[in-house]
Amino acid sequence: MKAPSTLALTMGEPAGIGPEITLAAWRAVRAAGPVFLLVGDPALLPGAPLAIIERPDQAAEAFPHALPVLPLPLAAPATPGKLDPRNAPAVIAAIEQAVALAKAGRAGGVVTNPIQKSVLTAAGFPHPGHTEFLGELAGTGVPPVMMLACPGLRVVPVTIHMSLKRAAAELTTRTIVTQGLVVAEALRRDFGIAAPRLVVAGLNPHAGEDGTMGREDIEIVAPAVAALREAGIAARGPLPADTLFTPRARATYDCALCMYHDQALIPVKTLDMDGGVNVTLGLSIVRTSPDHGTALDIAGKGLADPGSLIAALRMAADMARHRAEGGAA
Numbered sequence: 001m002k003a004p005s006t007l008a009l010t011m012g013e014p015a016g017i018g019p020e021i022t023l024a025a026w027r028a029v030r031a032a033g034p035v036f037l038l039v040g041d042p043a044l045l046p047g048a049p050l051a052i053i054e055r056p057d058q059a060a061e062a063f064p065h066a067l068p069v070l071p072l073p074l075a076a077p078a079t080p081g082k083l084d085p086r087n088a089p090a091v092i093a094a095i096e097q098a099v100a101l102a103k104a105g106r107a108g109g110v111v112t113n114p115i116q117k118s119v120l121t122a123a124g125f126p127h128p129g130h131t132e133f134l135g136e137l138a139g140t141g142v143p144p145v146m147m148l149a150c151p152g153l154r155v156v157p158v159t160i161h162m163s164l165k166r167a168a169a170e171l172t173t174r175t176i177v178t179q180g181l182v183v184a185e186a187l188r189r190d191f192g193i194a195a196p197r198l199v200v201a202g203l204n205p206h207a208g209e210d211g212t213m214g215r216e217d218i219e220i221v222a223p224a225v226a227a228l229r230e231a232g233i234a235a236r237g238p239l240p241a242d243t244l245f246t247p248r249a250r251a252t253y254d255c256a257l258c259m260y261h262d263q264a265l266i267p268v269k270t271l272d273m274d275g276g277v278n279v280t281l282g283l284s285i286v287r288t289s290p291d292h293g294t295a296l297d298i299a300g301k302g303l304a305d306p307g308s309l310i311a312a313l314r315m316a317a318d319m320a321r322h323r324a325e326g327g328a329a
Contacts, residue, residue: 005033005108006059007316008070008098011040012113014078014087016294017304019044022113024306025313026067034317035060036111037068039094039101044078045069056106072097080300083116088123091115095130099137102285108320109286110134111312114294128161130289131280138283145182145281147255148265148291149315150272153245154255156183156281157264167260168203168216176200176224176257177231183255184233186281189327190319191254199244199253200225200237201263207238221259245271274307277315286319288312 012018022038023045037059042050050069051062059068072094075086095115101107112130127133135144147156158179159167180198187196200221202208208217221238228235236253243249244256245267258264268276268291276291290308298304 005035005317005320006056007034007036007109007111007313007320008056008101008107009036009038009111009313010094010098010113011038011044011072011091012094013083013091013116013119013294013296014041014044014074015080015083015299016114016116016296017299018113018294019078020300020302021290021304021306021309023048023067024304025309026063028306028310029313030064030067033063034313035063036313037070037107039070039098040072041074041078041090042069042071043074056101070097081296083119083296085119085123088120088125091120092123092125092133095133096137099134099285102287103138108324109288109316111309111316112287112289113309114290114292116294116296134280134283134287138285138287140282140284142178142182142282144283145179145186147183147186147279147281148268148276149279150268150276150291150311152247153250153268153271155258155264155268156255157258157261159260161261164260171203171216171220171259173220173224173227176221177227180224180228180233180235180257181231182282183257184228187254190279190281190286190322192322192325192327193254195234196255197253198228198233198235198255198257199239199249200228200235200257201241201244201259202238203259205240205242207240274305275311276308277312279315279319286316286323288316288319 049066051066053068062068098110184196187193202217204214217238225237278289280287
């Protein structure tokens, strides 16, 4: 059976830039694809050419002429830039519905518009963000892994949203190995890379310089690299992060495991701020999202750049195709 090619896009925070970048992305890709449908409230896009559909398999026919929408009404009208906690349940429901479609094989993957975590938390949402929620909805028994990607670079922050002090304290060999295994498998299955090459950044400057700048790279990071090699993965490190992202260095690996948030995100956002993609690895479904937030300050002003969403849609379509084809041999 042919895998579905239509992607399910969630509406995200209705007061943010999600509605306008959704419409802009549809206009940019409607001729050549990838085909996607919006799970959300049609009222977010007044005057736009919309096709209200009942099933995902109706999206492809409508897509060249109108944005397909699986309607999910909000509790209150949305005003750009003004958060309303009453709409939080619908934002959560859109994610759940999109994931359910992908798990049932009715959508090729899920792309999520940005959410406003503070509003969802106030409404009782118990998860730190999208990644953890998706792990609950579509997990595979391993913690989901966040990858950031742009043309020429893929990175994974091993520790994510925590202080630098806490990240250093919580970094373990086991965490690095676990994430490295998930990344290697995803590179094969979702990106078609038969023999993934990983590099592992050092935690300290100069990767600790033989212990003179801290022993974490000797005692925590180096054993993780050794364990990944023993598992048959082409892994190198720990390597100094300050020279890991030059053009020459980037050509030697398929993904860099970074020890903390900024170590990973700064190079991606420097290389391609508008085209970076957030990918969740280790799920039973394909999931990508734009690498930016809700941008409430510019919502509704026609200033939002849809580039990252377009990149996320295209990457999700490529990943879904690789999965359908069985990944790398």
